[in-house]
Amino acid sequence: MQVGVGVAFLLLTIAWTVILWWVATRASLAIPYERVTVVVGRIRRLGTLVVVVILGIAFVFSLWFLPYPSSRAARLGDPAVTVDVTGRMWAWQLSQTTIPRGQTVEFVVRSLDVNHGFGIFAPDGRIVTQVQAMPRYTNRLLYRFEEPGVYTIRCLEFCATGHHLMIAQFTVE
Ligand SMILES: [Cu+2]
Numbered sequence: 405m406q407v408g409v410g411v412a413f414l415l416l417t418i419a420w421t422v423i424l425w426w427v428a429t430r431a432s433l434a435i436p437y438e439r440v441t442v443v444v445g446r447i448r449r450l451g452t453l454v455v456v457v458i459l460g461i462a463f464v465f466s467l468w469f470l471p472y473p474s475s476r477a478a479r480l481g482d483p484a485v486t487v488d489v490t491g492r493m494w495a496w497q498l499s500q501t502t503i504p505r506g507q508t509v510e511f512v513v514r515s516l517d518v519n520h521g522f523g524i525f526a527p528d529g530r531i532v533t534q535v536q537a538m539p540r541y542t543n544r545l546l547y548r549f550e551e552p553g554v555y556t557i558r559c560l561e562f563c564a565t566g567h568h569l570m571i572a573q574f575t576v577e
Contacts, residue, residue: 521560
Protein backbone atom coordinates (compact mmCIF):
# COMPACT_ATOMS: atom_id res chain seq x y z
CA MET A 405 0.00 0.00 0.00
CA GLN A 406 2.64 2.53 1.08
CA VAL A 407 4.93 1.44 -1.77
CA GLY A 408 2.03 1.96 -4.21
CA VAL A 409 1.44 5.46 -2.88
CA GLY A 410 5.16 6.18 -3.14
CA VAL A 411 5.34 4.99 -6.76
CA ALA A 412 2.22 6.98 -7.68
CA PHE A 413 3.72 10.09 -6.08
CA LEU A 414 6.99 9.56 -7.95
CA LEU A 415 5.18 9.13 -11.30
CA LEU A 416 3.10 12.26 -10.66
CA THR A 417 6.24 14.21 -9.79
CA ILE A 418 7.98 13.07 -12.99
CA ALA A 419 4.91 13.89 -15.12
CA TRP A 420 4.56 17.31 -13.48
CA THR A 421 8.27 18.06 -14.02
CA VAL A 422 8.06 17.03 -17.70
CA ILE A 423 4.99 19.25 -18.25
CA LEU A 424 6.67 22.22 -16.55
CA TRP A 425 9.84 21.66 -18.59
CA TRP A 426 7.81 21.44 -21.83
CA VAL A 427 5.91 24.67 -21.06
CA ALA A 428 9.03 26.53 -19.92
CA THR A 429 11.02 25.66 -23.06
CA ARG A 430 8.35 26.49 -25.67
CA ALA A 431 8.69 30.09 -26.81
CA SER A 432 5.29 30.00 -28.53
CA LEU A 433 3.64 29.67 -25.09
CA ALA A 434 5.29 32.86 -23.81
CA ILE A 435 2.80 35.34 -22.32
CA PRO A 436 3.54 39.08 -22.00
CA TYR A 437 4.44 40.06 -18.44
CA GLU A 438 1.69 42.75 -18.28
CA ARG A 439 -0.91 40.10 -19.03
CA VAL A 440 0.56 37.82 -16.34
CA THR A 441 0.33 40.52 -13.65
CA VAL A 442 -3.31 41.23 -14.55
CA VAL A 443 -4.30 37.56 -14.37
CA VAL A 444 -2.31 36.88 -11.20
CA GLY A 445 -3.80 39.97 -9.54
CA ARG A 446 -7.29 38.72 -10.36
CA ILE A 447 -6.49 35.23 -8.99
CA ARG A 448 -5.09 36.74 -5.80
CA ARG A 449 -8.16 38.91 -5.19
CA LEU A 450 -10.56 36.05 -5.89
CA GLY A 451 -8.40 33.62 -3.90
CA THR A 452 -8.39 35.93 -0.87
CA LEU A 453 -12.17 36.21 -1.03
CA VAL A 454 -12.58 32.42 -1.31
CA VAL A 455 -10.20 31.80 1.62
CA VAL A 456 -11.97 34.40 3.82
CA VAL A 457 -15.40 32.90 3.04
CA ILE A 458 -14.21 29.31 3.69
CA LEU A 459 -12.51 30.29 6.97
CA GLY A 460 -15.61 32.24 8.04
CA ILE A 461 -17.87 29.23 7.43
CA ALA A 462 -15.37 26.90 9.15
CA PHE A 463 -15.21 29.26 12.16
CA VAL A 464 -18.99 29.35 12.60
CA PHE A 465 -19.21 25.56 12.13
CA SER A 466 -16.40 24.97 14.67
CA LEU A 467 -18.33 26.83 17.42
CA TRP A 468 -20.49 23.71 17.72
CA PHE A 469 -17.40 21.71 18.69
CA LEU A 470 -15.97 24.02 21.36
CA PRO A 471 -14.35 21.87 24.05
CA TYR A 472 -15.96 23.74 26.97
CA PRO A 473 -18.32 21.87 29.30
CA SER A 474 -21.33 24.05 28.40
CA SER A 475 -20.96 23.48 24.64
CA ARG A 476 -20.34 19.78 25.19
CA ALA A 477 -23.43 19.57 27.41
CA ALA A 478 -25.47 21.26 24.66
CA ARG A 479 -24.24 18.62 22.22
CA LEU A 480 -24.16 15.52 24.44
CA GLY A 481 -26.83 16.29 27.04
CA ASP A 482 -26.37 16.99 30.73
CA PRO A 483 -24.07 14.51 32.48
CA ALA A 484 -25.76 11.44 33.99
CA VAL A 485 -22.57 10.18 35.65
CA THR A 486 -19.82 12.08 37.45
CA VAL A 487 -16.35 10.60 37.89
CA ASP A 488 -13.87 12.32 40.17
CA VAL A 489 -10.33 12.05 38.82
CA THR A 490 -7.24 12.91 40.82
CA GLY A 491 -3.79 12.91 39.28
CA ARG A 492 -0.57 12.95 41.28
CA MET A 493 2.99 11.82 40.77
CA TRP A 494 2.57 9.10 39.54
CA ALA A 495 -0.89 7.65 39.52
CA TRP A 496 -4.50 8.32 38.64
CA GLN A 497 -7.29 7.84 41.12
CA LEU A 498 -10.87 7.47 39.87
CA SER A 499 -14.00 7.51 41.99
CA GLN A 500 -15.37 4.69 39.85
CA THR A 501 -13.91 2.38 37.22
CA THR A 502 -17.12 1.22 35.54
CA ILE A 503 -18.91 3.64 33.27
CA PRO A 504 -22.20 3.09 31.43
CA ARG A 505 -22.12 3.42 27.66
CA GLY A 506 -24.40 5.82 25.82
CA GLN A 507 -24.63 8.28 28.71
CA THR A 508 -22.88 11.59 29.15
CA VAL A 509 -20.08 11.30 31.69
CA GLU A 510 -18.51 14.22 33.46
CA PHE A 511 -14.91 13.78 34.56
CA VAL A 512 -14.02 16.23 37.32
CA VAL A 513 -10.26 16.39 36.95
CA ARG A 514 -7.81 17.69 39.55
CA SER A 515 -4.12 17.37 40.35
CA LEU A 516 -2.54 17.18 43.78
CA ASP A 517 0.89 18.35 42.67
CA VAL A 518 1.98 19.40 39.18
CA ASN A 519 0.34 19.59 35.75
CA HIS A 520 -0.68 16.25 34.27
CA GLY A 521 -2.46 15.42 31.06
CA PHE A 522 -5.59 13.32 31.48
CA GLY A 523 -5.81 11.42 28.18
CA ILE A 524 -8.37 8.68 27.50
CA PHE A 525 -7.53 5.99 24.96
CA ALA A 526 -10.09 3.62 23.40
CA PRO A 527 -9.58 -0.18 23.49
CA ASP A 528 -8.09 0.03 19.96
CA GLY A 529 -5.43 2.52 21.11
CA ARG A 530 -7.04 5.61 19.60
CA ILE A 531 -7.09 8.73 21.80
CA VAL A 532 -10.70 9.78 22.31
CA THR A 533 -10.49 12.86 24.51
CA GLN A 534 -8.21 14.67 26.94
CA VAL A 535 -7.97 17.55 29.36
CA GLN A 536 -5.31 19.03 31.62
CA ALA A 537 -5.14 18.01 35.26
CA MET A 538 -3.93 21.11 37.05
CA PRO A 539 -3.10 21.98 40.66
CA ARG A 540 -5.53 24.40 42.36
CA TYR A 541 -7.89 24.22 39.39
CA THR A 542 -10.72 21.86 38.47
CA ASN A 543 -11.30 20.93 34.86
CA ARG A 544 -14.53 19.34 33.69
CA LEU A 545 -14.51 17.01 30.72
CA LEU A 546 -17.75 15.75 29.22
CA TYR A 547 -17.80 12.71 27.00
CA ARG A 548 -20.19 9.98 25.90
CA PHE A 549 -18.79 6.50 25.32
CA GLU A 550 -20.61 4.54 22.64
CA GLU A 551 -18.24 1.54 22.44
CA PRO A 552 -17.90 -0.88 25.36
CA GLY A 553 -14.49 -2.10 26.43
CA VAL A 554 -11.49 -1.31 28.58
CA TYR A 555 -10.29 2.27 28.18
CA THR A 556 -6.83 3.39 29.24
CA ILE A 557 -5.83 6.65 30.84
CA ARG A 558 -2.35 7.94 30.15
CA CYS A 559 -0.61 11.09 31.32
CA LEU A 560 -0.03 13.44 28.38
CA GLU A 561 2.08 16.00 30.23
CA PHE A 562 5.64 15.09 31.14
CA CYS A 563 5.72 15.13 34.95
CA ALA A 564 9.20 13.89 35.88
CA THR A 565 10.69 10.44 36.21
CA GLY A 566 7.53 8.38 36.81
CA HIS A 567 5.51 10.01 34.02
CA HIS A 568 5.25 6.77 32.04
CA LEU A 569 3.82 4.98 35.07
CA MET A 570 0.69 7.15 35.12
CA ILE A 571 -1.61 4.58 33.58
CA ALA A 572 -5.07 3.61 34.80
CA GLN A 573 -8.04 1.84 33.24
CA PHE A 574 -11.81 1.85 33.39
CA THR A 575 -14.46 -0.26 31.77
CA VAL A 576 -17.33 0.97 29.65
CA GLU A 577 -20.26 -1.46 29.65
CU1 LIG B 1 1.81 13.16 34.72
